[in-house]
Amino acid sequence: MKTFQYKVKDALGLHARPAGLLVKCATSCGSDITIEVNGKTANAKRLFAVMGLGVRQNDEIQINVTGASEDADCAKLQAFCGENF
C-alpha cells in the first residue's frame, strides 16, 4: 500500500466539483483507493462517500492506494490533488 497526505487548500473544501473530479481521477486508476480524514474513511471512487466526508479547507487528508499499479496511481493522484484543490 502506498500512502500520502495532503492539506486541502480550496476555500470550500472538497465541494461538489473537486469531489467529482477526484472520483473521476480515482475511477481511472486500477488500484483500490480510500480517503481518510478526521477518523473517517471513504472509498475514493464513490462520489456520495467522498462528499459525505465533509472535507474542509486546511483539513489534512490521507490517501491510501493499494493494487498492482499503486506506484503510478499514487503519483497520479498526488499530482491531481496539487492541481485541483
Next chain:
Amino acid sequence: MKKITGISASKGIAIGKLTLCFSIDDKISKRNITDVDSELTRLNTAKEAAIEALNSIYLNALKRVGEKNSMIFQIHIMMIQDEDFFGAIQTRIQEEKVNAEYAVWQTGKQFSEQFAQMEDEYMRGRAADVIDITKRMIRILDKSLSNGLDNLKGCTVVAAADLMPSETVQMNPENVLAFITKEGSKSSHSAILARTMGIPAVVGLAGSFEELTDGVQVIVDGSRGEVLIEPDNEVLEDYRKQQAAFEQYQQELKLIKGTKAVTKNGIEIEINANIGHPSDVKMALENDADGIGLFRSEFLYMESSTFPSEENQFKAYQTVLQKMGGKRVIIRTLDLGADKQVPYLNLPKEDNPAMGYRAIRICLDRRELFVTQLRALLRASMFGRLAIMFPMITSVEQVIEIKSIIEQVKQDLTKEQIDFAPDFELGIMIETPASVLLSDLLAKEVDFFSIGTNDLTQYTLAVDRMNHTIANMFNPRHPAVLRMIEMTVTNGKNAGIWTGICGESAADTELTEFYVKIGVKELSVTPSSVLELKKAVQQINL
C-alpha cells in the same frame, strides 16, 4: 377573478393558459411487485435515459452559462452512477419488493437527508441536487408525473413551486410566455434567466400560489408583480391594451438602436453599460451601449477559491477590451469588503463594514494584491481603450499614492520588456462626502470622476443601504445628494475633466434632465436600461 401578488422579477405582460408544474412529493405511490427482474430493468432503462438527458442539458448549459456553471450536471450524472446510491435503490427493490419509483424516492430522501444534516452550509445545499436527480428518474419512470417542462405545448405561462437549475436551463423560451413561482426572489436563478430572456416573471408568491390550477387563464403583470386568475373580459381587454403599449414601447426602444444620445439642442451624452462579468459584454453590445462605464472586477475574486492570478485577470480584461473594439472600457479595481466578501481574504467580521476595511483601503494595505491587478490591467491596455478607476477615495494622498504605485508598475513592466499602452485614463469613484468636498483638488490629479450614487446616498444621508427598516429613507433624489453631484461636476468642469455617473440613479429618467443641465458627460447603467436612457436624453430640450 382573483388577484395574487408576489415579487416583480422581470417586466412585461403575458396573457395565457397556465401550465402548473406540480410537486411530485406526495404523488409517488408504493406498489408491491412480484417480478423483481423486470423492475430492475425498468430502473436501468430510467438510469440510462436520465444520464442521456443530463448529458444534453450539460452541453446546452455549456453554451449558455459556461463550463464552471455547467459542471453541476456532470455531478448529477456521477451521483446517478454512484454505486452506493444506485446500489441502495436496487437493494430496496430486491428486498422490499417495491416498485422502482418508490425505491428511488425513498433512497433519494435518505441520501439528501444525509447532506441536509451536514455541518457545512455548502454541503447542506447539495441535498437539493440529490432531490433533483431523484425526481428526474421518477419522472422518467412514470410519465404521468412528468412536469411538462420537457415538452411544453403551444405557448403557456409556467408556474412552479421553485425552478431547479436543471429545469430553468432546459426550458424553451419560445414556449414560455412568463414564469410564476412560489419561492424565489429577484435574484434567484429563474428570475435572472427570465430577465435575460426578456420574458415577464413574478416570483415569491408564497401561500397564494395555492390559488393556481392547471390550465386556467391568467394575466401575468411582471412590472407590478401581480397575477390575475380567470380575469373577466373587461380586465382582459384593458391588459391587452397595456400589453400592446408595452410591446410598442419595446419596439420604439429598438428603433433607438444605432442612434446617439443627443438632446434636442445638441448636447451629446455618452451612455455606457455597467457589467460584472466578461460574458455581459454581449448584452452591452446588443443594447447599443457607447462603451463600458463600469466593469466590476470583483467577479474574478468572487468566482475564484483563491487570489486570481495576474494571467487570469489579464485574460478577462483583454477579452472585454477586444470585444468592445476600441470603445472606452472603464475597469474598477477591487471593491471587496462590506457586503461583498470572499473567504480566502480572511477579513475579520466588522460591526460596521460599510465604513470598514474595504475597496481601496484593502488595496493600499495589501500592496501585492493591488500590484497584481494593476499589472494585469496595464498589460491588457494594449488591446483596446482602457480606463482605470479606483473606488472609495477619501483623500488626495490616496490618489497620489495610487499614482506612484502605477509608476512603479510601469517601470517594472518596462524592465521586463512587457508592453503596455502609453496613455490610458485614470479616474476615481466619487462616493464619499469627503471626495465630493475635495473634488476641486482631486480633479487636478485624475482624468475623470465617476459618481457612485448608491454609496454616495448612503454616506451623505447616513442611511444604511442594507437596513430594511429605513429603506424608505434611502433616497438618491434627496436634495443633499443632488447638491453633492452638482458640486462634483462643477469642480470637475473647472479643472477641465469630465464626470460620469455609474450608480443606480444614473438610470432614473426623472433625473436625466438635471444631470444633463449640470454638465454630466456620461451615464452608465445596466445593459437593459441603455436604450430607455438614450430615448430619455433625446427628448430633452434645454
